[in-house]
Amino acid sequence: MNANPQFLGTITSEADLIRYATSLVPTLKGRAKEVDELGRLPQQTIAELIEGGMFALTTPRRYGGHQTSVRTFLEVVSELGRGDASTAWVVALLNVTTWAAAALFDEKTHDELFNGPEPARVAGVLSPRKASVKKVEGGYLIEEGLWGFNSGIYHANWDMLGIPIVDENGKVADQGIALVPASDLRTLDDWNVMALRGTGSSTVSATNVFVPESRVASMSAAIEGKYRSTHLADEPLYRVACMPMLAIILAFPALGIARAALDTFLELLPRRGIQYTWYTRQAEAAVTHLQVGEASAKLDAARAIIERHADAMDRYAAAGEYMPYMERAKVRRDVGLAEKLVWEGVDALATASGGSLASLGNPFARVWHDARVASLHGIVVPTTNFEMYGRLACGQPADTPLI
CATH class of the missing domain: 1.20.140.10 (Butyryl-CoA Dehydrogenase, subunit A, domain 3)
Incomplete structure (x- = not known):
């Protein structure tokens, strides 16, 4: 049940998003003990965040998202942080990685990502602890990989993971990021810390996971602003x-x-x-x-x-x-x-x-x-x-x- 029914169906502006985040502050404070015991966000908190559009701040409007400004992103997350730092952290990380998926990949990949059975929530880790990758026909095979501090993974359906981009001879040509369904990964449940406990920033591993070339992007190109999302080129957020x-x-x-x-x-x-x-x-x-x-x-x-x-x-x-x-x-x-x-x-x-x-x-x-x-x-x-x-x-x- 939404803790803030007065907002349901009425969030039509960036100001509404900020007000909704503010309305959650007392509820989030009241769940502090539950969050720390679970080591992730409670399902009721996730439901309230979804209902208020908190995970859709950076999702393109054409896919049902809010596509906010960076400043509104700041205001929403900092308001949530007044109630619970872990909630704010998860909202920040899932939204920024969803933004990266929207900016760095093309329309075909977006159709797969954003038109799935449920709205896309993308977690991510840029730096792998270990990533053995092989170039194969049509893409890349992650033979073995390990990525730590994967904040929000328990509430994500996709994961954006840093991998080396290799040629047919195994030589590293670039650093890349791969979009992988969360269901293809194993979550190790190793998040046991003194603070930000509710972020659920557990390690994930991959064994023999195929990633098509369309779901691998160059990190060096991204740093230089060479984004593949040409269909969103007129949208400031994705520039x-x-x-x-x-x-x-x-x-x-x-x-x-x-x-x-x-x-x-x-x-x-x-x-x-x-x-x-x-x-x-x-x-x-x-x-x-x-x-x-x-x-x-x-x-x-x-x-x-x-x-x-x-x-x-x-x-x-x-x-x-x-x-x-x-x-x-x-x-x-x-x-x-x-x-x-x-x-x-x-x-x-x-x-x-x-x-x-x-x-x-x-x-x-x-x-x-x-x-x-x-x-x-x-x-x-x-x-x-x-x-x-x-x-x-x-x-x-x-x-x-x-x-």
């Missing part, structure tokens, strides 16, 4: 630069976590004093005012940075211009900075929460853990992103093609 899109969405849940952290801290504040001082009310202490002031500034700054880049990505796409290389590099750099600011802000509030944070029943402890784990994804690690941009600024080649 958004590839790596900035794949990177920036990882900050969207963090922005929701940031809001949840400040809200939760302030909600708990009236109940606390400061041990071993004369302060019986923490809210009256100057040190608390300083901590909240600095933490909130960092959290707001992180949001402003990501909003600016989301708007720029939309603007370049609307103008039909592929985002320039150094601007793309700045997105990678600033995603790292935003994650750093979010973590520093949340951790400062955690420090101000005192010893009660050790209690597993403390709602702030869950937010704190989610913020830390969200900041550890390889694409958002600040030092990696700062070094990459610094190399370019100093006239050196980047240490990664993923820009």
